Amino acid sequence: MHAYRSHSCAELTSAEVGQTVRLSGWVNRVRDHGGVLFIDLRDHYGMTQVLCDPDSPVFADVEKVRSEWCIRIDGEVKARDADLVNPKIPTGQIEVFIRDMEVLGASKELPLMVFGDQEYPEETRLKYRYLDLRREAMQENMKLRSDVVASIRKRMWDNDFREYQTPIITASSPEGARDFLVPSRLHPGKFYALPQAPQQFKQLIMVSGYDKYFQIAPCFRDEDPRADRSPTDFYQLDMEMSFVEQQDVFDTIAPVIAGVFEEFGGGRKVDAPAEWEQISYRDAALWYGSDKPDLRNPIKMQVVSDHFRGSGFAIFAKLLEQDGTEVRAIPAPTGGSRKFCDRMNAYAQKEGLPGMGYIFWREKTADAVAQELGITVKEAQAKLKSGEVEGGMEAAGPLAKNIGPERTEAIRQQLGLGLGDAAFFLGGKPKTFEAIAGRARNVIGAELGLIDEDRFAFAWIVDFPIYERDEETGEIDFEHNPFSMPQGGMDALKGDPEDVLGYQYDLACNGYELVSGAIRNHRPEIMFKAFEIAGYGADQVEKRFGGMVNAFQYGAPPHGGCAAGIDRIVMLLADAENIREVIMFPMNQRAEDLMMGAPSEPMNEQLRELRLRVLPPED
Structure with a gap:
């Protein structure tokens, strides 16, 4: 017989019942059932239950064994009782009665347990990586x-x-x-x-x-x-x-x-x-706030600047008077509650922004009906209840009040939103808020359960700009890989570098x-010109x-x-x-x-x- 094993700890089945076998591996755990010792013996391939009782000549030695000792055992394969079969492991129909044992490597007290799903600090796991790597998940x-x-x-x-x-x-x-x-x-x-x-x-x-x-x-x-x-x-x-x-x-x-x-x-x-999909770098930044978008999330951001120009929302209206500024919207299907909107506004503040403006669309309230018809709230409630007046939908939130119903309706239609939905808004020069908008998009998609978790969604991001201009110095430098061939070759390098x-x-x-x-x-000539x-x-x-x-x-x-x-x-x-x-x-x-x-x-x-x-x- 081989010095260490005749089988791995994943091989034995009922076909080997009655055979004498040799296994080597690590003690996953030890259980004492009224004087009968059960050991889950583990190697790289799997697990086998081995056992020992006082009739075994090595019972006293087996009693000393602890978790993660490396041992060799010789024993007889026995069939488990029908009610003790473990269908979760390949060797679940059998167990091995120990006749002989050799300790190949004893273990000190463990700094982290290998058996089970206990969580340990990463520093501990990396210091004792050889133990961490024994864990099943690793x-x-x-x-x-x-x-x-x-x-x-x-x-x-x-x-x-x-x-x-x-x-x-x-x-x-x-x-x-x-x-x-x-x-x-x-x-x-x-x-x-x-x-x-x-x-x-x-x-x-x-x-x-x-x-x-x-x-x-x-x-x-x-x-x-x-x-x-x-x-x-x-x-x-x-x-x-x-x-x-x-x-x-x-x-x-x-x-x-x-x-x-x-x-x-x-x-x-x-x-x-x-x-x-093949998505241009600039479209990826606009739609997803990232050049590595998660397309399992269906939310696609849009520019809505025109709806805020000259509007009653002074913050965005004045901001849009500056060159290079935009207002972008993050649609939030099913996010139409004040509680959710306030939570996302707080998220933006935690990310370092003053906040995110928002609009959400809800069932029209009795207050709104009363104001429209010039009647009391109580009368409006009665008309809504009887069906004499259809409730419909209204836009709510601070932005809606500031820009008015026509602009909010135009935004809703552009974004394809409806009752129970919401939209969030960020403004400024895109590079100052794109990354945060992208993260907010991810959080919104996750919190609203919009992400298809059972999918790998791939997309090619293409058309990267080669150059960028430093806003402070006005100098041109490489924004991305300087060794890429410019689209258009040498001719492309004769125009505005930011368009290359x-x-x-x-x-x-x-x-x-x-x-x-x-x-x-x-x-070479194109490379020298590019540099x-x-x-x-x-x-x-x-x-x-x-x-x-x-x-x-x-x-x-x-x-x-x-x-x-x-x-x-x-x-x-x-x-x-x-x-x-x-x-x-x-x-x-x-x-x-x-x-x-x-x-x-x-x-x-x-x-x-x-x-x-x-x-x-x-x-």
């Missing part, structure tokens, strides 16, 4: 991650892509985040960098004549952490193709992403890639950015991106691609709210590895060898 998350990566690889190979590895140690290259620098021992005073992405290398692979490339690539960025972003490193499906246009990239990557979500999404609806759009695109799903990519600017507009001379471009620029002068093909975040994909599939739930050994929110003690102070010998000196932190 085991499932990590298996899911591995299966997703395997599925992605197979799908890419099936699409005639080959996987090529790019360097992990390279030159520093601004990609939009801070580099992790690596000092060179052989070249004192000089530094390598860990790549923020394989961006330049994958483009060089296209210049080298390889038609299709992909890689499950590690990326390193010194960033502030968020719930959906690791502060140090992450993995992405990186891909690039030659002789393609934007739609070719969509048609290639979309079936891969859709297939993974269909395979691992637990039966949730996944729209066919042909149905994925790039062949850049993101894929959004349920409020997260899953994929980002572009058709690349492979023409010149943003104030970068040719010498700066060659110094910072010399390898790629030089390569483009030797017959570079048109090419484009994208990268899909593995961690975010798995986070969505696992229904996890935090990306650290799907990364095996993540950093905490301060970019610290509490388990391994990183970052750590270097030894003096290391510093001397690298000719480095550490300055004390500033106060």
